Amino acid sequence: DPNDARTVKDAASPKQVDYQAVYNAIAESLEDEKYDDGSYGPVLVRLAWHCSGTYDKNTGNGGSNGATMRFAPEANHGANAGLEHARNHLEKIKQRFPEITYSDLWTLAGVVAIQELGGPYVPWRAGRKDGNVENCTPDGRLPDGDKGADHIRHIFYRMGMDDKEIVALSGAHALGRCHTDRSGFDGPWQYAPTTFSNEYFRLLFDEKWQERKWNGPPQFENKTDKSLMMLRTDMALTTDPAFRKYSEKYSKDEGAFFSDFSSAFSKLLHLGVPSAQLSEPVSLKKVEDQAP
Ligand code: ZEM
Structure with missing residues (x-):
């Protein structure tokens, strides 16, 4: 009955997206033994x-x-080098679920990667709209790895993040690695770079770190076997007293890290999205927690 108020409303509302179906498709696509350490998860989080x-x-x-x-201006910002691997990977998901926006898809993929690689649940809302080239941001809004605590604060305070959130978010470096052909830096932060844990914080304190002597940009290596790395910005989390309060805590208490990371990462993914545009939090179950 076209005069039924419900029918009219449903016809006018945007196409419903089955976000759990999109989640599962991304989850299934993460593993690839030919890519990096065997998972697309880390680059999707980045x-x-x-x-x-x-x-x-x-x-x-x-x-x-x-x-x-x-769009070209922002895709070509130095900080974004290598992220075409993530965008191209998600293009296949976008083709299967054309009704999801890119902005929802990219943030959702970050949640999938955190949750499926062993991290905490992350609250996520849908409703982002895709913009156009005029909405590109100026270069220089993301942090540089070769700087100190002042720089980190300058960048993250501009987003509205505080010291605790800065340290919690930095724990994402449990995942993935640096690539010489992307950032110029080299190597992973921990031995299991496709497992989300507080291992990054534990190693920051338990390993001895020394400056690596090489032709690349300034970075640190662990004395034990020189196979791990830290950026200057990572080291600042132990040398700056206010940051250290949190990094030390997270190195001993994974539960506290998971809880603070979940809140801070969720906040990050929704920054600047008008709340009127956003849905209620969408339940996105880990694959392991779904009924068989
Ligand atoms: Zn990162 N990050 N990041 N980061 N990051 C890299 C890689 C990854 C900084 C940074 O300079 C770099 C956060 C904060 C900060 C991830 C997540 C998050 C790389 C290496 C650099 C240089 C890129 C490459 O060569 O491929 C700096 C200076 C930061 C703040 C001070 C926050 C916040 C993150 C998420 C919450 C992840 C997952 C990676 C690994 C990517 C991959 O491809 O393996």
Whole structure:
């Protein structure tokens, strides 16, 4: 009955997306023995972070709404080198679920990777809209790995993050590695770079770190076997007293890290998205927690 109010409303509302189905498709796509350490998870987390971390609380622009890294100016920012691997990987998911926006897809993929690689549940809301090239952010809004605590604060305070959130978010370096052909830095932060844990914080304190002598940009190596790395910004989490309060705690208490990371990462993924646009939190179950 076209005069039934419910029918009219349903016809006008946007196409429903089965986000758990999208989640599962991404989860199934993560493992690939030919890619890096065997998983697309880490680079998907980096994409979710870089598409969101451009937010500027003073002007309200930037952030995940818009997915403006699809366009040349932002895709070519030095900080985003290598993220085409993540964007191209997700293009296959977008083709299967064309009704999801890129901005929802990229942030959702970050949640999938954290949850499926052993991390905490991360609250996520849908409703981001894709922007166009005029919405691209200026270069320089993401942090440089060769700088200190002042720089980190300057970048993250602009997003509206505090010291605790900065340290918690940095724990994402449990995942993945640096690539000489992307950032110029080299190597993973921990021995199991496809497992989300507080291992990054434990190693920051339990390993001895020394400057690596090489032709590349300044970074640290662990004395034990020189196979692990830390950036200057990672080391600042132990040398700056306010940061150290949290990094020390997370090195001993994985539960505290998981809880603070979940809140901070969720906040990051929604920065700058008008709340009127966002859905209620979407239940996104880990594959292992779904009924068989
Ligand atoms: Zn990262 N990050 N990051 N980061 N990051 C890299 C890789 C990854 C910094 C940084 O300079 C770099 C956060 C914060 C900060 C991830 C997640 C998050 C790389 C290596 C660099 C240089 C890129 C490459 O060569 O491929 C700095 C300076 C940061 C703050 C001070 C936050 C916050 C993150 C998420 C919450 C992840 C998962 C990777 C690994 C990517 C991969 O491909 O393996």
